[in-house]
Amino acid sequence: xxxxxxxxxxxxxxxxxxxxxxxxxxxxxxxxxxxxxxxxxxxxxxxxxxxxxxxxxxxxxxxxxxxxxxxxxxxxxxxxxxxxxxxxxxxxxxxxxxxxxxxxxxxxxxxxxxxxxxxxxxxxxxxxxxxxxxxxxxxxxxxxxxxxxxxxxxxxxxxxxxxxxxxxxxxxxxxxxxxxxxxxxxxxxxxxxxxxxxxxxxxxxxxxxxxxxxxxxxxxxxxxxxxxxxxxxxxxxxxxxxxxxxxxxxxxxxxxxxxxxxxxxxxxxxxxxxxxxxxxxxxxxxxxxxxxxxxxxxxxxxxxxx
Amino acid sequence: xxxxxxxxxxxxxxxxxxxxxxxxxxxxxxxxxxxxxxxxxxxxxxxxxxxxxxxxxxxxxxxxxxxxxxxxxxxxxxxxxxxxxxxxxxxxxxxxxxxxxxxxxxxxxxxxxxxxxxxxxxxxxxxxxxxxxxxxxxxxxxxxxxxxxxxxxxxxxxxxxxxxxxxxxxxxxxxxxxxxxxxxxxxxxxxxxxxxxxxxxxxxxxxxxxxxxxxxxxxxxxxxxxxxxxxxxxxxxxxxxxxxxxxxxxxxxxxxxxxxxxxxxxxxxxxxxxxxxxxxxxxxxxxxxxxxxxxxxxxxxxxxxxxxxxxxxxxxxxxxxxxxxxxxxxxxxxxxxxxxxxxxxxxxxxxxxxxxxxxxxxxxxxxxxxxxxxxxxxxxxxxxxxxxxxxxxxxxxxxxxxxxxxxxxxxxxxxxxxxxxxxxxxxxxxxxx
Numbered sequence: 098x099x100x101x102x103x104x105x106x107x108x109x110x111x112x113x114x115x116x117x118x119x120x121x122x123x124x125x126x127x128x129x130x131x132x133x134x135x136x137x138x139x140x141x142x143x144x145x146x147x148x149x150x151x152x153x154x155x156x157x158x159x160x161x162x163x164x165x166x167x168x169x170x171x172x173x174x175x176x177x178x179x180x181x182x183x184x185x186x187x188x189x190x191x192x193x194x195x196x197x198x199x200x201x202x203x204x205x206x207x208x209x210x211x212x213x214x215x216x217x218x219x220x221x222x223x224x225x226x227x228x229x230x231x232x233x234x235x236x237x238x239x240x241x242x243x244x245x246x247x248x249x250x251x252x253x254x255x256x257x258x259x260x261x262x263x264x265x266x267x268x269x270x271x272x273x274x275x276x277x278x279x280x281x282x283x284x285x286x287x288x289x290x291x292x293x294x295x296x297x298x299x300x301x302x303x304x305x306x307x308x309x310x311x312x313x314x315x316x317x318x319x320x321x322x323x324x325x326x327x328x329x330x331x332x333x334x335x336x337x338x339x340x341x342x343x344x345x346x347x348x349x350x351x352x353x354x355x356x357x358x359x360x361x362x363x364x365x366x367x368x369x370x371x372x373x374x375x376x377x378x379x380x381x382x383x384x385x386x387x388x389x390x391x392x393x394x395x396x397x398x399x400x401x402x403x
Numbered sequence: 404x405x406x407x408x409x410x411x412x413x414x415x416x417x418x419x420x421x422x423x424x425x426x427x428x429x430x431x432x433x434x435x436x437x438x439x440x441x442x443x444x445x446x447x448x449x450x451x452x453x454x455x456x457x458x459x460x461x462x463x464x465x466x467x468x469x470x471x472x473x474x475x476x477x478x479x480x481x482x483x484x485x486x487x488x489x490x491x492x493x494x495x496x497x498x499x500x501x502x503x504x505x506x507x508x509x510x511x512x513x514x515x516x517x518x519x520x521x522x523x524x525x526x527x528x529x530x531x532x533x534x535x536x537x538x539x540x541x542x543x544x545x546x547x548x549x550x551x552x553x554x555x556x557x558x559x560x561x562x563x564x565x566x567x568x569x570x571x572x573x574x575x576x577x578x579x580x581x582x583x584x585x586x587x588x589x590x591x592x593x594x595x596x597x598x599x600x601x602x603x604x605x606x607x608x609x610x611x612x613x614x615x616x617x618x619x620x621x622x623x624x625x626x627x628x629x630x631x632x633x634x635x636x637x638x639x640x641x642x643x644x645x646x647x648x649x650x651x652x653x654x655x656x657x658x659x660x661x662x663x664x665x666x667x668x669x670x671x672x673x674x675x676x677x678x679x680x681x682x683x684x685x686x687x688x689x690x691x692x693x694x695x696x697x698x699x700x701x702x703x704x705x706x707x708x709x710x711x712x713x714x715x716x717x718x719x720x721x722x723x724x725x726x727x728x729x730x731x732x733x734x735x736x737x738x739x740x741x742x743x744x745x746x747x748x749x750x751x752x753x754x755x756x757x758x759x760x761x762x763x764x765x766x767x768x769x770x771x772x773x774x775x776x777x778x779x780x781x782x783x784x785x786x787x788x789x790x791x792x793x794x795x796x797x798x799x800x801x802x803x804x805x806x807x808x809x810x811x812x813x814x815x816x817x818x819x820x821x822x823x824x825x826x827x828x829x830x831x832x833x834x835x836x
Contacts, residue, residue, distance in 0.1 A: 109603065186716055186719070186720065187720055187721065188719055188720075206721065207723075208721035208722060208723040208724060209604055209605040209606045209675070209722065209723065210604065210605075210606070210675030210721065210722045210723075211721050213674075213675050214675060214721065214722075228605065229605050229606070229723065230605040230606075230607070231604060231605025231606070232605065266605060269602075269603075269605060292601075292602040293597065293598075293602075294597075294598055294599040294601075294602050295602060297599040297602070298599070298602065298603070
């Protein structure tokens with residue numbers, strides 16, 4: 098089954114059938130990951146470039162493993178030691194890489210819209226691995242996959258995204274994808290970290306973390322950026338942890354099961370207490386494994402069927 | 404050399420001239436007769452048939468960036484003037500964000516010298532503070548003496564209220580306006596208008612309130628000091644309302660708007676095309692409605708292009724990292740005619756006011772007279788000409804326009820000023836041999 102686009106730039110406007118196809122395909126690859134030999138010849142002869150203009154360890158390793166397990170030739174290009182420092186334009190860099198005959202490009206960039214720009218200047222399949230504060234579609238897909246595996250469905254669930262919504266590409270991709278799949282989506286965080294116009298995207302806003310825990314089936318808890326710029330949006334880490342951090346005490350109050358996701362890396366004692374981070378309600382490491390399966394599914398669907 | 408402009412309709416809102424299908428005789432660049440001409444007058448003259456065309460006082464764009472000195476790869480005074488003439492303008496005021504800034508008499512004189520032999524009059528706007536840093540006011544007396552017609556920290560608002568106050572007080576000695584790019588610096592970290600589109604696109608956003616705050620501050624300070632404030636490229640509904648209320652109170656405030664701010668909304672940014680990146684950013688339909696209302700009721704005095712040439716390599720990049728601004732001199736008449744005149748928002752007289760009379764009045768520049776003996780300073784407009792914008796044909800050195808391939812109705816087809824004429828891509832010297 099083919100997808101309706103030859104690129105994965107984001108989840109905005111991606112039809113339900115495509116998301117379904119990716120999640121179902123990931124199931125097959127998830128099984129392969131449990132085998133002693135985790136490699137299949139699916140993308141043999143294909144070359145994939147991982148173009149990382151912003152540092153990222155886990156997303157790049159996840160993509161690279163997915164590529165290698167599909168037998169593709171994976172090339173890594175990251176900003177340090179690249180032509181960027183030599184004053185070459187982004188377009189020239191891209192044209193040069195493509196002239197070496199590559200088939201797919203996985204791109205991570207600090208500027209929103211860069212993956213779309215790449216589709217205009219080159220012919221490869223483009224996969225967005227995170228662009229600025231815009232989208233991070235494979236993260237949202239692996240979140241959805243993980244929820245579906247644990248609960249058995251997505252449709253009809255109530256899911257709250259917690260944290261710095263305004264500066265998160267994970268939040269936006271989750272909102273688009275989850276809404277397409279029939280989920281009732283809300284966001285929770287300090288008001289300075291929630292975009293003014295978020296309600297126009299059809300999501301509810303909650304400022305009380307206990308209410309968010311009470312009202313939802315799943316919490317997707319985002320990492321709070323601790324660097325200076327992000328820190329200007331809330332008074333102190335202590336205050337954030339006290340009013341928006343998820344603790345075992347808070348979870349115990351509700352008397353029901355709730356699933357907790359986190360895209361990692363966790364700030365222990367800030368957005369999640371250590372007890373919660375290691376507790377039974379979280380599926381954080383499970384998400385990491387699923388990430389490889391989801392990326393294999395996306396690479397396979399774009400690389401062979403389009 | 405004698406030329407005759409035949410069968411032309413004359414509109415001059417200032418001189419209350421409104422003649423249909425008449426002839427104008429220009430001898431040696433001077434108006435020598437308006438009306439029916441006899442055989443002796445016609446003899447030896449080059450004739451231009453302007454049936455159905457309108458002759459108006461030469462248009463004036465009070466907000467252009469000519470990039471010289473400093474970025475001659477993007478535009479020079481000469482290419483900028485060529486672009487102005489092709490767009491229908493006989494005069495421009497150029498902004499001070501050059502390298503070096505226009506904050507010394509030498510730079511003012513240098514720019515005027517570059518344009519000394521051109522059809523287009525160039526009037527520099529000087530920096531309001533040294534280096535546009537907002538710390539110490541510029542040598543305004545010397546700058547005015549050298550030919551500066553206004554002061555602006557261009558690209559940013561004057562940083563502090565204290566420096567703004569001194570700038571108003573000092574400039575007021577010379578009855579010279581302060582032109583402000585109204586944007587609160589602490590809210591200015593963004594690439595597009597804040598709203599649902601910036602949320603969807605994940606781009607850092609500029610809140611419209613950043614403009615409104617500085618418009619409010621500047622109006623209050625203009626009232627307090629009695630100074631003259633001109634709001635550059637107004638773009639928000641609240642700012643239009645603030646200017647309207649201030650005018651009612653008799654505060655000396657004027658405002659200009661660019662064609663892109665009454666033509667496009669931030670929906671256009673969805674393509675991440677950097678030719679839709681400018682500051683102020685494209686706003687919403689609500690803002691456009693308020694701007695059109697402000698244009699109609701006179702709250703907004705002028706239309707200016709904010710002509711901002713940028714090189715291809717600077718604009719061909721990630722949206723967030725691209726510089727702000729678009730070239731506009733060669734599309735401003737077409738867009739104003741299409742969006743305002745042909746959509747019955749304003750009359751041709753009002754359009755001429757906003758594109759010719761009002762900007763000159765704000766900058767204390769003499770308004771071209773339509774009387775025998777006066778220097779011919781004309782623009783000839785074909786209001787019904789349907790044409791397609793083609794950036795490759797622009798006279799400007801830069802091609803960064805979001806309006807390429809756009810169909811427009813109305814175009815300036817000829818300009819005459821300083822004993823020169825430009826029509827059909829040809830320069831004609833009107834001086835007698």
